[in-house]
Amino acid sequence: MTRTIRTAAVICGLCLLVPLAGCRYNDKFEPNDTYETATPLISGIEVAATVGQDNPDVFSIEAPAGTTAVFRLRPLAHEDCPQFTVMGPGEKTLYQDKQAFCGAPPWLAQTKADGVVVSGTKGSVYELRVPAAEAGRYFLKVQERKQADNVFSFSLDYSVTARIE
Numbered sequence: 498m499t500r501t502i503r504t505a506a507v508i509c510g511l512c513l514l515v516p517l518a519g520c521r522y523n524d525k526f527e528p529n530d531t532y533e534t535a536t537p538l539i540s541g542i543e544v545a546a547t548v549g550q551d552n553p554d555v556f557s558i559e560a561p562a563g564t565t566a567v568f569r570l571r572p573l574a575h576e577d578c579p580q581f582t583v584m585g586p587g588e589k590t591l592y593q594d595k596q597a598f599c600g601a602p603p604w605l606a607q608t609k610a611d612g613v614v615v616s617g618t619k620g621s622v623y624e625l626r627v628p629a630a631e632a633g634r635y636f637l638k639v640q641e642r643k644q645a646d647n648v649f650s651f652s653l654d655y656s657v658t659a660r661i662e
């Protein structure tokens with residue numbers, strides 16, 4: 498048995514033994530960890546997904562100029578600690594959370610473009626309102642935050658919608 502196979506076997510074994518072992522995020526949208534492999538959303542259609550600490554999820558929606566792209570994320574199960582990044586056309590970062598560790602909002606933004614509004618608290622719906630200054634594809638990247646003492650990779654089951662207003 499090669500070292501890789503042995504490692505995979507150990508991880509799978511841990512997954513069976515320890516539900517928190519971070520093997521819960523192989524949802525139907527994988528691979529969608531990068532902007533290049535983002536899952537396109539249809540305005541107003543809710544989809545369910547799972548994000549893990551080592552497995553971000555990226556979604557996109559097409560927005561005409563002068564509209565607002567509204568992303569909503571509803572936590573469904575497990576560790577409710579999402580971290581958000583929004584990117585617009587031309588790979589322009591429009592919003593980026595500063596906190597990498599799990600903690601209650603208020604949101605601390607590392608980057609926040611004019612007009613971007615982020616709201617929501619743990620256990621409720623998170624909403625990111627992003628003015629679409631130019632037409633094109635807008636991306637939401639969801640990452641599971643770390644916790645100071647977590648040994649295994651945490652994950653979050655959630656649903657997400659994007660809407661153009």
Ligand SMILES: [Ca+2]
Pocket residue numbers: 527528529530552553554555
């Ligand atoms: Ca993913």
